[in-house]
Amino acid sequence: xxxxxxxxxxxxxxxxxxxxxxxxxxxxxxxxxxxxxxxxxxxxxxxxxxxxxxxxxxxxxxxxxxxxxxxxxxxxxxxxxxxxxxxxxxxxxxxxxxxxxxxxxxxxxxxxxxxxxxxxxxxxxxxxxxxxxxxxxxxxxxxxxxxxxxxxxxxxxxxxxxxxxxxxxxxxxxxxxxxxxxxxxxxxxxxxxxxxxxxxxxxxxxxxxxxxxxxxxxxxxxxxxxxxxxxxxxxxxxxxxxxxxxxxxxxxxxxxxxxxxxxxxxxxxxxxx
Amino acid sequence: xxxxxxxxxxxxxxxxxxxxxxxxxxxxxxxxxxxxxxxxxxxxxxxxxxxxxxxxxxxxxxxxxxxxxxxxxxxxxxxxxxxxxxxxxxxxxxxxxxxxxxxxxxxxxxxxxxxxxxxxxxxxxxxxxxxxxxxxxxxxxxxxxxxxxxxxxxxxxxxxxxxxxxxxxxxxxxxxxxxxxxxxxxxxxxxxxxxxxxxxxxxxxxxxxxxxxxxxxxxxxxxxxxxxxxxxxxxxxxxxxxxxxxxxxxxxxxxxxxxxxxxxxxxxxxxxx
Amino acid sequence: xxxxxxxxxxxxxxxxxxxxxxxxxxxxxxxxxxxxxxxxxxxxxxxxxxxxxxxxxxxxxxxxxxxxxxxxxxxxxxxxxxxxxxxxxxxxxxxxxxxxxxxxxxxxxxxxxxxxxxxxxxxxxxxxxxxxxxxxxxxxxxxxxxxxxxxxxxxxxxxxxxxxxxxxxxxxxxxxxxxxxxxxxxxxxxxxxxxxxxxxxxxxxxxxxxxxxxxxxxxxxxxxxxxxxxxxxxxxxxxxxxxxxxxxxxxxxxxxxxxxxxxxxxxxxxxxx
Numbered sequence: 001x002x003x004x005x006x007x008x009x010x011x012x013x014x015x016x017x018x019x020x021x022x023x024x025x026x027x028x029x030x031x032x033x034x035x036x037x038x039x040x041x042x043x044x045x046x047x048x049x050x051x052x053x054x055x056x057x058x059x060x061x062x063x064x065x066x067x068x069x070x071x072x073x074x075x076x077x078x079x080x081x082x083x084x085x086x087x088x089x090x091x092x093x094x095x096x097x098x099x100x101x102x103x104x105x106x107x108x109x110x111x112x113x114x115x116x117x118x119x120x121x122x123x124x125x126x127x128x129x130x131x132x133x134x135x136x137x138x139x140x141x142x143x144x145x146x147x148x149x150x151x152x153x154x155x156x157x158x159x160x161x162x163x164x165x166x167x168x169x170x171x172x173x174x175x176x177x178x179x180x181x182x183x184x185x186x187x188x189x190x191x192x193x194x195x196x197x198x199x200x201x202x203x204x205x206x207x208x209x210x211x212x213x214x215x216x217x218x219x220x221x222x223x224x225x226x227x228x229x230x231x232x233x234x235x236x237x238x239x240x241x242x243x244x245x246x247x248x249x250x251x252x253x254x255x256x257x258x259x260x261x262x263x264x265x266x267x268x269x270x271x272x273x
Numbered sequence: 274x275x276x277x278x279x280x281x282x283x284x285x286x287x288x289x290x291x292x293x294x295x296x297x298x299x300x301x302x303x304x305x306x307x308x309x310x311x312x313x314x315x316x317x318x319x320x321x322x323x324x325x326x327x328x329x330x331x332x333x334x335x336x337x338x339x340x341x342x343x344x345x346x347x348x349x350x351x352x353x354x355x356x357x358x359x360x361x362x363x364x365x366x367x368x369x370x371x372x373x374x375x376x377x378x379x380x381x382x383x384x385x386x387x388x389x390x391x392x393x394x395x396x397x398x399x400x401x402x403x404x405x406x407x408x409x410x411x412x413x414x415x416x417x418x419x420x421x422x423x424x425x426x427x428x429x430x431x432x433x434x435x436x437x438x439x440x441x442x443x444x445x446x447x448x449x450x451x452x453x454x455x456x457x458x459x460x461x462x463x464x465x466x467x468x469x470x471x472x473x474x475x476x477x478x479x480x481x482x483x484x485x486x487x488x489x490x491x492x493x494x495x496x497x498x499x500x501x502x503x504x505x506x507x508x509x510x511x512x513x514x515x516x517x518x519x520x521x522x523x524x525x526x527x528x529x530x531x532x533x534x535x536x537x538x539x540x541x542x543x544x545x546x
Numbered sequence: 547x548x549x550x551x552x553x554x555x556x557x558x559x560x561x562x563x564x565x566x567x568x569x570x571x572x573x574x575x576x577x578x579x580x581x582x583x584x585x586x587x588x589x590x591x592x593x594x595x596x597x598x599x600x601x602x603x604x605x606x607x608x609x610x611x612x613x614x615x616x617x618x619x620x621x622x623x624x625x626x627x628x629x630x631x632x633x634x635x636x637x638x639x640x641x642x643x644x645x646x647x648x649x650x651x652x653x654x655x656x657x658x659x660x661x662x663x664x665x666x667x668x669x670x671x672x673x674x675x676x677x678x679x680x681x682x683x684x685x686x687x688x689x690x691x692x693x694x695x696x697x698x699x700x701x702x703x704x705x706x707x708x709x710x711x712x713x714x715x716x717x718x719x720x721x722x723x724x725x726x727x728x729x730x731x732x733x734x735x736x737x738x739x740x741x742x743x744x745x746x747x748x749x750x751x752x753x754x755x756x757x758x759x760x761x762x763x764x765x766x767x768x769x770x771x772x773x774x775x776x777x778x779x780x781x782x783x784x785x786x787x788x789x790x791x792x793x794x795x796x797x798x799x800x801x802x803x804x805x806x807x808x809x810x811x812x813x814x815x816x817x818x819x
Contacts (some may be wrong), residue, residue: 022295022568023314024304026793027746029569031741039742040639041569044612066317066341068612093313097323192532196302198314228773238788242511244530245307246300246523250792257740257790293567296575296587339590339614366586370596405714464775469585515784517803518580519573519796 002223003261005213007051010036015054018204019043019073019110021063021092022079024197027249028204029061034257035227037208040176048072049079053266057085057211059204060111062103063092070103077111077244085211086217088115090203095125099122108163109171111241114210117168117203117222120144127159144173153182153273166221168206172200174229176222182223186269187229189236202228205256226268229257275441275496275541276534282311287484290328291477292316294336295367297470298520301332307530308500308524310481314372321345322352330358330484332477333384335376336365343376350384359483359490361388362438363476367400381436387483388494390441393417393425400432400440417446425453426546437445439494441479443472447502449495456495458504458543462509467518471525475501478529499541500527504528506540548769548814549807551759556582560757563601564750565589565619565624565630567609567638568745573795574605574750580803581773583754594618595625603757605750606657608649610640616649623657632756632763634661635711636749641671654709660756662765663714663749666690666698673705673713689717699728699819712767714752716745720775722768729768731774732815735782740791744798750772751802772814777801779813 015038025041032039042051043085045068052058058080060073063228076270081089089111104126107113116126121142144152153175156167157184169216171177192198213220235251243251284372287310293301294372298314305312315324318341324330327362331353353360362384367377380386389399394415417425429440434452442448449460479497486493501532508524516524561584566574571587578585588597591614596658597755598604604626604668606619626633634658640650650672662672667688689697699721702713707725720731752770761768781797789797 017400021314023298025569026742028301030792030795033742035741040642041567041610042639043610044645046613047643047645050645054642064314064316066339067319068614077522078778093315096313096327097315097320099317099320099323141761194306196299234788239592240506242524242527244527246303246526246530249303250523250796251788253792254790257792258788294587296571299572337589340592341614350708367590367599369586370593372590372593372596464614467579469579480559484780513782515800516806517800519576519799519803522576523796 001265002226003265005209005220005223005266006227008212009208012212013038014056014208015040016057016059016204016207017042017052017076018059018142019069020059020061020074020200022144023063024200027197027201027253031253031256032204032208034253035205035208037101037205043069043072044074046074052076052079052085053083055085056160057207058087059207060087060088060102060107061092061200061203065100067201073107074110077107081112082210086114086214087111088117088203088207088210090115090200091116091118091126094122108131113165114217115166115168115206116163117170117206119199120169120171123167123169125162127155144169144175144215145173149173149184153177154173156182166218168221168225170202170225174225177220178218178242181218182273184273185222185229186234187226190230190233191236191248195249196258222270223264226270227256227259227264229258230267274497274538278482278496278536279494279500279534279537281480281485283394283487286311286426287329287481288313289330289332289347289484290315290325291332291471292342292349293332293334296336297473300474300526304474304526305477306479307479308478312477316345318344318348321349324351324374325349325352325358330462330480331360332480333360333380334363334365334473334476335373336473338373338376340512345382345409347383350380352419353380354385359387359480359487360384361390361476361483362386363473363478364389364391364395364399367395370375386438387490388439388441388444388479390479392472393442393444396440396442399458400428402447417442417444419447424458426450429455430444439491441494441498443475443498447498449491451491454491455546456543457546458495458499458502458507460499460542462505463506463508464521495543496537498542499543500529500532502539503537547811548772549811551755551766551769552773552807552810556753559584560602560754561586562603562605562750562753562757563598564605565615565622565744566605566607566810568677569609570746573743573747573799577747577799577802578754579678580799581670581754589615589618592615594622598625598631599629600621601631603753604633605607605753606633606653607636607638607746607749609746611646611649612722620656623653629659632660632753632760634663634749634753634756636746637657637662637664637668637672640668642728643800654664659711660763661712661714661752662709663716664716666715669715673701678703685701689791690715690717690721695719695730699723702728702767712764712794714767714771716748720771722764722771724764727764728819730817730819731768731772731775733772733779734777737782738778739793741795748805766815769810773802773805774808776810776813777805
């Protein structure tokens with residue numbers, strides 16, 4: 001149950017090591033606190049392994065990656081694998097530069113991720129593209145619609161089988177797949193796209209969920225994604241007529257802070273295919 | 274018309290490459306989204322040219338520059354010039370350190386900027402100072418007042434002629450000059466100075482405006498600056514008695530989000546000299 | 547009087563050089579503005595000394611330290627000592643990695659700090675631990691309670707004597723000690739711990755307080771810490787039922803912005819031991 005997944009975050013208070021971009025890092029830290037977990041940000045090569053070792057899980061986000069943080073991502077990822085800590089990858093903007101493509105490829109080759117979360121374009125790029133034998137040649141379209149849903153789900157299951165990772169795609173319809181099952185989630189609001197970093201925030205929160213629910217990561221990932229969408233709906237209902245995207249950002253994190261297991265259970269809109 | 278300038282941003286949705294400081298970067302991203310455009314932040318040398326190439330324009334801000342980001346600014350700037358993408362420079366804190374002075378000088382020498390936006394001290398420093406033959410010896414005072422207005426306008430026109438850039442000075446009175454004309458803008462509130470980064474935000478938004486109005490950059494820059502000041506006025510009118518600078522920051526971005534072309538047209542207070 | 551300490555910040559408007567983490571940097575800048583001072587963030591080795599020289603004081607925070615910023619901290623710290631500028635150290639996360647431990651040790655060995663502010667674990671680690679002859683072997687427990695209060699106060703006074711720094715420990719009970727006296731402060735709310743960076747913000751504001759009250763730094767530090775706690779209480783009283791940690795963050799900075807000397811004087815809850 002999603003309720004249990006959230007309650008496990010709140011009772012376990014997992015400590016999440018984040019190597020993430022500097023654009024949305026403050027919101028990532030605050031949403032991790034809001035859901036009941038605890039964040040540490042540390043990205044120097046010299047401390048990446050130490051910090052990961054005192055944490056319960058790792059969130060790698062390539063949003064503003066650079067030559068200093070890439071080695072830290074590799075070191076922290078390998079150490080987390082060694083310690084059996086859950087790891088999530090957010091391949092922000094993969095496809096937009098050779099540096100992002102090569103880094104994503106290197107990360108996928110050297111680290112085993114429990115979850116990979118991105119938008120459909122990023123996941124499509126990873127699954128059809130880069131180097132190695134990891135590509136799948138499924139024709140994933142650039143928007144998830146009711147029409148192409150089954151086809152995309154099949155591709156995600158295939159990509160999950162190849163990588164061994166849960167694949168989460170967020171957008172108008174959210175999808176969370178392993179090789180056998182796929183949650184199809186219909187929470188959220190289109191206005192969430194007018195806030196910078198709702199995706200980064202979601203990846204940080206999902207790291208907390210999988211750490212607190214290690215034996216049930218597929219459901220935990222789906223619970224986290226439902227919770228973000230539901231928070232977007234609740235926050236929107238609290239908006240005044242002169243509020244805009246900056247206040248909406250605050251209200252979403254606030255809604256996560258105030259969300260109970262019961263609210264999540266009742267508000268989650270999903271099916272499993 | 275300012276209305277048209279804003280509507281062009283909303284219909285074209287320009288993608289803006291920002292190499293900016295980490296202090297105000299989140300607000301810059303959110304204001305770019307609020308006005309109807311889309312932001313990308315990327316500052317590693319290895320991807321600067323790639324990212325600029327997939328964008329429509331470039332915003333360079335030297336607020337927390339360092340030896341890693343300076344080469345990226347040069348690469349992205351040159352590539353943007355090559356691609357004929359609009360570029361804005363925000364010379365934050367120029368005059369406060371040799372590093373900032375030398376970097377600003379290098380940027381002005383190697384890159385052609387469409388707009389340079391700063392406070393009067395920064396623009397004065399650039400126009401009277403650094404190296405090369407670019408300095409003008411106009412006596413720009415450190416505050417723009419009704420008394421020295423015409424003298425300052427003359428200096429800005431001269432500096433615009435030398436650089437080939439639109440010169441925007443923001444403060445109690447805002448000025449936007451090319452070599453022939455100068456918009457004198459009287460929107461805004463003094464309390465905006467108690468928020469970190471309203472200038473950085475304005476530069477990001479102005480990048481969006483000039484990208485969506487490439488044939489009319491002087492008016493587009495003036496429209497952006499009026500819109501920021503007007504948003505400051507609207508936001509202030511929505512403040513409660515226990516609100517302060519943090520809420521004011523959110524309300525200004527919210528006001529940009531909710532601003533229509535009609536509101537901008539009606540609320541803009543300017544003359545052309 | 548605390549009232550005077552705050553009013554000195556507002557009349558002197560000290561300029562604070564911050565070398566701090568990128569997670570909470572925006573909030574640090576806004577709270578420095580809210581209390582009446584002015585922030586500059588600059589962390590490149592090539593400009594650290596220049597920037598410090600044009601400022602009135604220095605705030606060093608090791609939250610996301612890296613090999614680029616460590617030399618800048620040393621340079622800025624030494625220059626500040628040379629210029630007799632007040633300096634505060636926030637040893638974020640010391641104890642969590644060798645890099646943080648070694649850096650904190652190096653900073654304490656090479657720079658004279660006026661104030662060291664951290665949570666009890668960080669201060670305990672510094673005072674009992676790292677290298678040099680600076681460690682004190684006092685048994686500081688990991689939580690300050692009414693029961694162990696006198697014992698901890700004795701340890702802090704001892705650590706203050708050894709370092710020559712004012713030692714500030716924040717938590718459920720806040721302590722501000724020099725070798726002779728200790729302020730015991732009971733302002734604040736436990737929910738402040740659900741916001742990222744209230745500690746970082748407090749260090750930034752404390753830098754402003756000690757710069758504006760150079761002859762009275764112990765009281766100024768206590769005033770700053772009372773003000774933060776009181777702002778947390780006022781902000782909490784302004785929360786609506788759907789507000790959470792993100793709005794609470796904004797309301798605390800807002801409360802600092804609106805705090806008068808009289809409010810601080812009346813709301814401060816402390817004793818001196």
